[in-house]
Amino acid sequence: MLAFIIQRLLQSILVMLTVGLIAFGLFRYVGDPISNLVGQETSLAERDALRERLGLNDPFFVQFARFAANAAQGEFGYSYRHRRPVEDVIAERLPATMELSLVAALLALAVGVPMGIYTGLHRYGVISRAFLTVSLVGISIPTFLIGILLILLFGVELRWLPTFGRGEVVHLGWWSTGFLTTSGLQALIMPSITLALFQMTLIMRLVRSEMLEVLRTDYIKFARARGLTNRTVHFGHALKNTLVPVITITGLQLGSIIAFAIITESVFQWPGMGLMFIQAINDVDIPVMAAYLCLIGFVFVVINLVVDMLYYLVDPRLRVDRAVAAGHPG
Amino acid sequence: MHSPAAPPPSASRLNHVAAAVRRARDSDLMYAFLRSPITVAAFLATVTFVLAAAFAPWVTPHNPFDLASLNLLDAFLPPVWEPYGDPRFLLGTDDQGRDILSTIIYGARISLFVGFASVLFAMVVGVTLGLISGYVGGWIDAVIMRIADVQLSFPAILIALLIDGVARGVLPRDVHDDLALYVLVFAIGVSGWVQYARTVRGSTMVERNKEYVQAARIIGIPPMLIMLRHVLPNVTGPVLVIATIHLAIAIITEATLSFLGVGVPPTQPSLGTLIRIGNDFLFSGEWWITVFPGIALATLVLAVNLLGDWLRDALNPKLR
Numbered sequence: 001m002l003a004f005i006i007q008r009l010l011q012s013i014l015v016m017l018t019v020g021l022i023a024f025g026l027f028r029y030v031g032d033p034i035s036n037l038v039g040q041e042t043s044l045a046e047r048d049a050l051r052e053r054l055g056l057n058d059p060f061f062v063q064f065a066r067f068a069a070n071a072a073q074g075e076f077g078y079s080y081r082h083r084r085p086v087e088d089v090i091a092e093r094l095p096a097t098m099e100l101s102l103v104a105a106l107l108a109l110a111v112g113v114p115m116g117i118y119t120g121l122h123r124y125g126v127i128s129r130a131f132l133t134v135s136l137v138g139i140s141i142p143t144f145l146i147g148i149l150l151i152l153l154f155g156v157e158l159r160w161l162p163t164f165g166r167g168e169v170v171h172l173g174w175w176s177t178g179f180l181t182t183s184g185l186q187a188l189i190m191p192s193i194t195l196a197l198f199q200m201t202l203i204m205r206l207v208r209s210e211m212l213e214v215l216r217t218d219y220i221k222f223a224r225a226r227g228l229t230n231r232t233v234h235f236g237h238a239l240k241n242t243l244v245p246v247i248t249i250t251g252l253q254l255g256s257i258i259a260f261a262i263i264t265e266s267v268f269q270w271p272g273m274g275l276m277f278i279q280a281i282n283d284v285d286i287p288v289m290a291a292y293l294c295l296i297g298f299v300f301v302v303i304n305l306v307v308d309m310l311y312y313l314v315d316p317r318l319r320v321d322r323a324v325a326a327g328h329p330g
Numbered sequence: 331m332h333s334p335a336a337p338p339p340s341a342s343r344l345n346h347v348a349a350a351v352r353r354a355r356d357s358d359l360m361y362a363f364l365r366s367p368i369t370v371a372a373f374l375a376t377v378t379f380v381l382a383a384a385f386a387p388w389v390t391p392h393n394p395f396d397l398a399s400l401n402l403l404d405a406f407l408p409p410v411w412e413p414y415g416d417p418r419f420l421l422g423t424d425d426q427g428r429d430i431l432s433t434i435i436y437g438a439r440i441s442l443f444v445g446f447a448s449v450l451f452a453m454v455v456g457v458t459l460g461l462i463s464g465y466v467g468g469w470i471d472a473v474i475m476r477i478a479d480v481q482l483s484f485p486a487i488l489i490a491l492l493i494d495g496v497a498r499g500v501l502p503r504d505v506h507d508d509l510a511l512y513v514l515v516f517a518i519g520v521s522g523w524v525q526y527a528r529t530v531r532g533s534t535m536v537e538r539n540k541e542y543v544q545a546a547r548i549i550g551i552p553p554m555l556i557m558l559r560h561v562l563p564n565v566t567g568p569v570l571v572i573a574t575i576h577l578a579i580a581i582i583t584e585a586t587l588s589f590l591g592v593g594v595p596p597t598q599p600s601l602g603t604l605i606r607i608g609n610d611f612l613f614s615g616e617w618w619i620t621v622f623p624g625i626a627l628a629t630l631v632l633a634v635n636l637l638g639d640w641l642r643d644a645l646n647p648k649l650r
Contacts, residue, residue, distance in 0.1 A: 156613055
């Protein structure tokens with residue numbers, strides 16, 4: 001167990017270092033940091049002095065170490081576009097993305113799991129086939145197109161819901177929330193559905209295939225032979241055993257929800273980190289890009305690490321599988 | 331075995347082709363294909379898209395990029411069946427008076443080019459690395475698979491977005507516009523190689539220990555040749571399935587990047603770019619500028635997805 005944790009930790013650190021290296025490479029070698037800082041009239045001598053003072057003449061690894069140390073403390077320098085420290089810009093945008101992602105994840109679970117159970121139990125039912133067909137159509141429509149169609153229907157034609165922004169927000173310390181106002185909640189409806197749909201179909205298909213697999217096992221047949229009710233067999237025995245993969249996949253998907261929020265936020269002009277990242281790409285605002293990259297990398301690494309460990313703890317069978325997959329059986 | 335009096339090469343090639351056609355016609359796969367009307371429809375839809383895109387200059391009613399033929403008086407015309415529709419423009423026109431149907435066909439051309447090219451790129455990279463990884467093993471295998479693990483923990487679209495963003499920063503703007511299509515192919519291709527590599531590695535490790543490979547090794551055929559001539563043909567089945575599903579993903583990724591404004595340059599609009607352009611006019615009621623390219627995109631992806639799903643089931647012996 002300990003060896004496994006250490007191995008995973010080392011791998012995580014390696015990933016973070018790689019992400020940091022890419023971010024640093026962006027930061028240091030894309031464009032000249034000095035000309036991004038000073039105006040046209042600064043003389044060459046002054047530029048050289050500044051270059052020396054900022055340590056841009058130091059060896060590569062010294063510079064990278066400094067960058068990593070600053071990044072670890074959440075300092076990424078000044079945004080070229082916003083003319084403010086990057087960490088302030090991110091702190092301002094973080095709550096919007098987090099609230100959107102959280103609602104989308106809950107929505108995907110609340111709808112996807114029951115649909116998956118239903119289609120797993122009633123494999124050849126008409127409704128199951130309808131669900132599956134709709135889900136295939138659903139994954140064939142790109143996220144941004146779903147958002148646009150929702151806007152067209154509920155925003156432009158019916159005029160029921162707001163089509164952009166977060167509505168009114170309430171500030172609780174540095175966190176701004178849209179949960180406490182009517183307009184904030186209304187503004188959340190369409191973006192969260194857009195973001196949740198893809199994950200919903202994914203979870204539905206996953207729960208369905210897990211249910212089908214479990215229902216074929218001997219202990220389910222035995223449970224039926226004991227004369228237990230369908231209800232007990234399905235929910236007490238079968239569902240419980242499908243939940244391990246569902247929980248882990250959902251956990252892993254949390255990261256990709258935050259990443260896919262980039263698209264949803266662009267469609268709905270949602271003032272979150274994703275929109276900030278897209279704007280940063282368009283403006284070549286390197287410090288913001290680097291910071292977003294490090295942050296997302298960190299989120300992914302933590303999620304992967306936690307999920308891996310939970311997996312290991314929850315399901316002893318996987319320990320053997322993993323060992324075999326890693327090439328040293330036993 | 332060749333008979334001593336072999337027929338001239340051209341005739342024998344013709345016989346080979348005829349035999350191949352007969353084999354394809356009588357195969358299980360063809361039988362399963364013809365029995366599934368949805369799959370046939372999806373296949374026909376895909377072929378229609380590909381043909382229309384390939385012959386776009388000949389099949390489009392207008393050339394939307396010929397500035398001389400554009401007339402701003404034709405801008406914002408609705409589709410034919412709506413009031414004020416113009417019979418010259420079946421699906422209406424956009425803000426510059428371009429025929430929507432024609433821009434869709436030209437857009438599909440770009441989308442399909444990027445889709446096919448990036449799938450090909452990902453396939454070549456993935457299959458090569460997978461073959462090497464599975465056949466050679468050792469530390470090379472460990473390194474390749476660790477990279478694959480790391481990449482797999484990030485969503486493909488994020489990786490594609492990042493590569494595209496970096497290219498935008500590194501290349502000067504005018505150079506980037508010229509190279510944008512290839513940057514996009516590279517970005518989407520790199521974000522997708524892992525699936526191929528993993529699958530091919532798995533099957534290669536199985537094939538490696540079979541007798542025909544051992545025999546080839548014993549008679550002294552170099553490893554490169556064994557991989558290409560002996561192992562590769564036996565691991566291509568699943569690759570075809572992955573490639574089909576990947577094509578749908580690649581088209582969606584391209585459309586998404588273009589919609590976000592970081593994909594193809596505006597001078598070569600793909601379906602995603604068209605939707606982005608139309609999005610600006612959504613609120614003023616010109617829905618057709620967005621909706622028709624959207625329908626085209628969704629239909630194309632759905633058709634390819636259906637083909638991929640069917641192919642996966644048809645090639646899976648467990649489901650027979």
